[in-house]
Amino acid sequence: MFRKILIANRGEIACRVIKTARRMGVETVAIYSEADARALHVRMADEAICIGPAPAAQSYINIDRVMAAVRESGAEAVHPGYGFLSENPRFAAALAEAGVALMGPPTSAMEAMGDKITSKRIAAEAGVSTVPGHMGLISDADEAVRIAQGIGYPVMIKASAGGGGKGMRIAWSDKEAREGFQASKNEAAASFGDDRIFIEKFVDQPRHIEIQVLADKHGNCVYLYERECSIQRRNQKVVEEAPSPFLDPETRKAMGEQACALARAVGYESAGTVEFIVDGARNFYFLEMNTRLQVEHPVTELITGIDLVEQMIRVAAGEPLPFTQAEIPLKGWAVESRLYAEDPYRKFLPSTGRLTRYRPPAEGLHGDMVIRNDTGVYEGGEISRFYDPMIAKLCTWARTRQEAIDAMSEALDAFEVEGIGHNLPFLSAVMAHPRFREGRLTTAFIAEEWPDGFRGVALPPAELRRVAAAAVAMNRVAEIRRARISGRLDHHERHVGSDWIVDVQGESLPASVLAEPGGADVTFADGATIRVEGPWTPGRTLAQLTVDGRPLVLKVEDATGGFRLRTGGADLRVHVRTPRQAELARLMPEKLPPDTSRALLCPMPGLLVQLLVAEGEEVEEGQALATVEAMKMENTLKAERRAKVARIRAREGDTLAVDQVILDFA
Structure with missing residues (x-):
């Protein structure tokens, strides 16, 4: 068995390998870029070696620098993780030449x-x-059409050296085959330096x-x-x-x-x-x-x-x-949800910044189910713009598929992440989707179910009632605390009112609450009563309750007149008011959001790589205005309408925050 191994990777997969190596009694060596000097995998390893600047091309995928670290450390073997150099034959050959074992294939x-x-x-x-398809080289578009006709439409036109969806086209006719062949060939040459194309049958559904x-x-x-x-x-x-x-x-x-x-x-x-x-x-x-x-x-x-x-x-x-x-x-059954630093409300654009709160659900055995969280970050750490946006891989195991999905839903609700945009709400929406729960899946599931992008979740009426009941019970606890602090209340809690109006998700629900030491009964106007139990206290950011006999996990933030509650992919502003307060609130004018239609805002934290217009320039609808780079992705920002650039507020090379103004329109 090896005495020492080097992990040629970073983030959660490096941490994952270190955990197993440690259990086996094998020493580990981490490599890191300057941007990762304080990363979790660096802290966990027995040794750590800096291999260069932040860009991956100058560090993690620079074979010479990684090999120098292998020699310096005296490691007998290398685990490459995934991505970076994990499938690079030149790296594998360099290790073989140096007499170092690769934890991978020949x-x-x-x-x-x-x-x-x-x-x-x-x-x-x-x-x-x-x-079924044609694996040989295809000389021109005419040959591509003949091959497609022989296979039978629809066909998939693919780049041989492709990956990540580049150089791929679906053709349903001769015309689309001809156009798709040339487009795929051009894209493959530009992306991979290899324009070889093949055609195969497209599998529907x-x-x-x-x-x-x-x-x-x-x-x-x-x-x-x-x-x-x-x-x-x-x-x-x-x-x-x-x-x-x-x-x-x-x-x-x-x-x-x-x-x-x-x-x-x-x-x-x-x-x-x-x-x-x-x-x-x-x-x-x-x-x-x-x-x-x-x-x-x-x-x-x-x-x-x-x-x-x-x-x-x-x-x-x-x-x-x-x-x-x-x-x-x-x-049994296991489910994995990939937690990414990307904002689902902004077309899943990457998000960077400091994790001001990072509290995963507790790992291990919980009754009849298991929670596992593979991660490479920690509270207070930063999500860098230089690397993949994955934060963690949350997994649940249970005896059946439905139980594993239920466990995942609760675990996602209990996962606290603040300071950056993240896809927890979207993952919760997937878990709750009837089609997913029924197992009716295809690779087009997300595109079909959210064709216009993710806009959040509207809770169904029964679930909304449970949240409203929880809010009333929690508000009562908060009111008692506020009254005691202000001196309005001694040990007698009867002075806190029992009748409330809950405004949530566009509905106004009158409710009364009757509490005793074991919990609270919340009764709505139609006579339905919901039991709320659980040890929540004001100031706690997570409420793990039992509502109507079933678990309900809420992320909780204080807000004027109520709470901000997040559960099941829904982000809810909940007001809990006395009947008189509710009556007065209805008379208040609605606060309108600021008008940003005359500004180009940065949709994500990133680097302003290119500014493509000048002050005074007339731009047309769809014209490219600027390019912002974050997490290995370049995003081109385009004009939504015809306008004139009045003022430019940022310069190329600037690091921009979300919603920072790049330029103003006249």
């Missing part, structure tokens, strides 16, 4: 699976089901289901069942679960065996993932193989009890797998 397997055309050919030769494989250096290969990864936004996975709610045992076995056949065909070692597209009839087709650990690996660990990182370390050290296929259990 360079030959990495190269074979890294090219989409080559990987599909090898898969077909290994007996793996592949999408597809699910994205992947098989986890594990192979050693002794010819053993097993599959650890599947993960459903269909909840995606712009080809980026958002929610994953294991197993899939769609597969039957026969399909699961067939997919697993084919995944192992492919791994054996390329001499694979270590953990890897074979991705498939599955149609509504459970026909499955090979998509690609990821020659590394996947972001969503925790759900596989939760249903099998197998630590994949530990097995990667042991395989790299030459140990055989300690189990056979028949010995791998499949227990």
